[in-house]
Amino acid sequence: MLDNERLSGQDQLIDRFGSYFESIGFQPIAGRIIGLLSVSDREELSFDEIINRLKISKGSASVVLRRLVSECRVAVVESGRRHYYKLNQQNLFELLDEFERMCDSVRYLLNTTIDLKTDKESSNAKYFNQIINTIDRYKTNMATMRQAVQTI
Amino acid sequence: MLDNERLSGQDQLIDRFGSYFESIGFQPIAGRIIGLLSVSDREELSFDEIINRLKISKGSASVVLRRLVSECRVAVVESGRRHYYKLNQQNLFELLDEFERMCDSVRYLLNTTIDLKTDKESSNAKYFNQIINTIDRYKTNMATMRQAVQTI
DNA sequence: TATTTAGTTTAATCGCGATTGAACAAAAAA
DNA sequence: TTTTTTGTTCAATCGCGATTAAACTAAATA
Numbered sequence: 001m002l003d004n005e006r007l008s009g010q011d012q013l014i015d016r017f018g019s020y021f022e023s024i025g026f027q028p029i030a031g032r033i034i035g036l037l038s039v040s041d042r043e044e045l046s047f048d049e050i051i052n053r054l055k056i057s058k059g060s061a062s063v064v065l066r067r068l069v070s071e072c073r074v075a076v077v078e079s080g081r082r083h084y085y086k087l088n089q090q091n092l093f094e095l096l097d098e099f100e101r102m103c104d105s106v107r108y109l110l111n112t113t114i115d116l117k118t119d120k121e122s123s124n125a126k127y128f129n130q131i132i133n134t135i136d137r138y139k140t141n142m143a144t145m146r147q148a149v150q151t152i
Numbered sequence: 153m154l155d156n157e158r159l160s161g162q163d164q165l166i167d168r169f170g171s172y173f174e175s176i177g178f179q180p181i182a183g184r185i186i187g188l189l190s191v192s193d194r195e196e197l198s199f200d201e202i203i204n205r206l207k208i209s210k211g212s213a214s215v216v217l218r219r220l221v222s223e224c225r226v227a228v229v230e231s232g233r234r235h236y237y238k239l240n241q242q243n244l245f246e247l248l249d250e251f252e253r254m255c256d257s258v259r260y261l262l263n264t265t266i267d268l269k270t271d272k273e274s275s276n277a278k279y280f281n282q283i284i285n286t287i288d289r290y291k292t293n294m295a296t297m298r299q300a301v302q303t304i
Numbered sequence: 305t306a307t308t309t310a311g312t313t314t315a316a317t318c319g320c321g322a323t324t325g326a327a328c329a330a331a332a333a334a
Numbered sequence: 335t336t337t338t339t340t341g342t343t344c345a346a347t348c349g350c351g352a353t354t355a356a357a358c359t360a361a362a363t364a
Contacts, residue, residue: 009268013264027352027353028353029352037276038265041269043274047310058311058355063313063352081362083311089276093286095254096286099251106172109169116165116191117193128190131247134244134245135247137301138248142293145290181322198340199340199341208323213341214342218342233331233332233341235341
């Protein structure tokens with residue numbers, strides 16, 4: 001593969017990272033920064049390199065990077081008067097953790113809903129109970145899988 | 153539990169449903185409609201009942217309901233010149249389906265990223281490979297669980 | 305000390321989805 | 335036929351997050 005093909009492929013990927021992270025609630029620029037730090041050949045980039053390649057203002061880069069660092073998604077290394085940023089490699093189960101939190105909140109919502117029903121045998125009440133059972137089964141299953149992966 | 157306690161509890165729950173569905177990309181009103189159809193005692197409500205209890209305009213109710221129906225989240229029953237709406241009880245694994253689609257798109261993103269790396273042994277490349285392996289293990293596991301649940 | 309470099313802060317703007325209100329259409333009722 | 339009911343359509347507005355530009359600060363360099 002030619003080098004310029006690779007670089008333009010990277011640019012496209014950066015936008016895809018951006019779209020993905022935007023879809024899960026990140027600011028567009030935050031997603032593209034994560035994308036850049038993921039796809040670029042050198043995996044530790046300076047503030048300047050980031051704003052130049054993504055063509056964003058210093059202001060937004062500053063705000064977004066501070067946030068990403070505070071959320072532990074990006075790590076910062078100070079060298080001289082420059083800041084270098086790199087992807088923070090988080091727990092492998094990060095994606096799963098977030099999904100399980102979502103399951104917990106759904107489970108709570110449905111449980112409370114059933115509590116407030118006059119008719120606990122109503123169509124929705126029965127449906128919600130089935131979902132709760134499925135969530136419980138899922139969580140048990142996941143706990144087992146996590147243990148298996150840990151002990152490899 | 154007193155009846156008015158139950159009703160105000162329902163109102164709070166409706167807003168929680170709203171927040172939850174908003175967090176996964178629905179319009180605020182869409183989430184509250186789903187909430188209302190989930191928590192209310194009668195589980196089939198007319199257009200009028202919906203806009204009165206949620207205090208929303210006819211315009212937004214019309215637009216949002218049409219969308220919810222087209223997405224198969226809500227079912228509509230026509231009776232006389234009135235429309236009645238109820239929650240559409242979807243596949244139990246709906247939540248999981250969506251999560252697995254997300255896993256697929258992450259997997260694709262990471263795979264493509266590795267393809268474009270000059271150094272396939274770079275820190276990020278190795279990290280991404282680990283995530284891909286974890287996703288694959290997860291999907292295998294889920295397939296097994298689904299089968300188990302189907303055959304109960 | 306004066307100057308340059310690197311990044312921060314903040315006021316202003318831009319864009320866009322969500323929501324409403326009011327006019328409108330269709331069908332039932334009178 | 336006329337009126338009422340039920341819901342739809344669409345232009346206008348509202349609100350808000352994302353982004354930028356430019357002034358500003360702090361630290362390194364000359």
